Amino acid sequence: xxxxxxxxxxxxxxxxxxxxGSVKALNRVxxxxxxxxxxxxxxxxxxGKSVTAMMTLRLLAEDGYSVTGGSLEMLGTDVLNxxxxxxxQLRGARVSMIFQEPMSALxxxxxxxxxxxEVIRLHQRLSAVAAxxxxxxxxxxxxxxxxxxxMERYPFELSGGMRQRVLIAMAFSCEPxxxxxxxxxxxxxxxxxRQVLRLLQQKARAxxxxxxxxxxxxxxVSQLCxxxxxxxxxxxxxxxxxxxxIEHPSHPYSIGLLLAAPERAEPRSQLRAIPGTVxxxxxxxxxxxxxxxxxxxxxxxxxxxxxMPLAAEPTQRVACWHPxxxxxxxINEP
Numbered sequence: 001x002x003x004x005x006x007x008x009x010x011x012x013x014x015x016x017x018x019x020x021g022s023v024k025a026l027n028r029v030x031x032x033x034x035x036x037x038x039x040x041x042x043x044x045x046x047x048g049k050s051v052t053a054m055m056t057l058r059l060l061a062e063d064g065y066s067v068t069g070g071s072l073e074m075l076g077t078d079v080l081n082x083x084x085x086x087x088x089q090l091r092g093a094r095v096s097m098i099f100q101e102p103m104s105a106l107x108x109x110x111x112x113x114x115x116x117x118e119v120i121r122l123h124q125r126l127s128a129v130a131a132x133x134x135x136x137x138x139x140x141x142x143x144x145x146x147x148x149x150x151m152e153r154y155p156f157e158l159s160g161g162m163r164q165r166v167l168i169a170m171a172f173s174c175e176p177x178x179x180x181x182x183x184x185x186x187x188x189x190x191x192x193x194r195q196v197l198r199l200l201q202q203k204a205r206a207x208x209x210x211x212x213x214x215x216x217x218x219x220x221v222s223q224l225c226x227x228x229x230x231x232x233x234x235x236x237x238x239x240x241x242x243x244x245x246i247e248h249p250s251h252p253y254s255i256g257l258l259l260a261a262p263e264r265a266e267p268r269s270q271l272r273a274i275p276g277t278v279x280x281x282x283x284x285x286x287x288x289x290x291x292x293x294x295x296x297x298x299x300x301x302x303x304x305x306x307x308m309p310l311a312a313e314p315t316q317r318v319a320c321w322h323p324x325x326x327x328x329x330x331i332n333e334p
Contacts (some may be wrong), residue, residue, distance in 0.1 A: 105128030113151030
């Protein structure tokens, strides 16, 4: 794994204007992705993880948001100040995106083969025959047995798992340096989800492509990612090696998130839940955004904590005035 940084977000602040104020979607978010590694961003709905993904490729409506601070650099390009022409040179060719819902990402009126070949020929100088051969090979690498026949199908003729494999194949078609995957397995059942994740991981490792994987599921992160960032209410509240964060979480929110996993509950017992609700992003409380739900909160929590390395494990960072020290039992999947 290379030490080259392909994506660097530093203290990024972004808000959406609304009537009478603004929604602070990202609050001093910092994260890095190095070449060849798979990095997870996990958090519940409204935490800012998908906004982070969309902003990375600047896919948000230009007049619909305001960046109030920070920087975002990807593959040597200053994304916040780049021209639209520079962004088009990045999108598809050097950076690809896998969306959550393949039926929205794929054109329902065009056959799979035509869509794949168009993407390949747009970014690479290949003949129609060579582009088709490459598309078929990519589908086979996604363990699609009858690739030639799938090329002649429309998206609605394929299952959800098959459509998602097609999207992954398209994402890798131009040999990108970075892939951003925004909850690509959310709509799939557990068995198909595991197959798709394994294929994504194998292809990324084989090609040396870095992946920024957005999800709300800690179990998915544990299977796939080298490192993880935990987000809450637009803040990164914990980061570190995946195994370390899952086995030794330090932020009270990370601990609550892991303890709420269904596999940790006793049979026929109620699932654990984090008390309270996510704060209104247009009226965030002062200091730590999690303080109104945290049993360890005190007066010091009225000040916003920075993401700081733990003394026991400097590679693990936590934004909390009262980091906890617990060890969770690793639950192996059957």
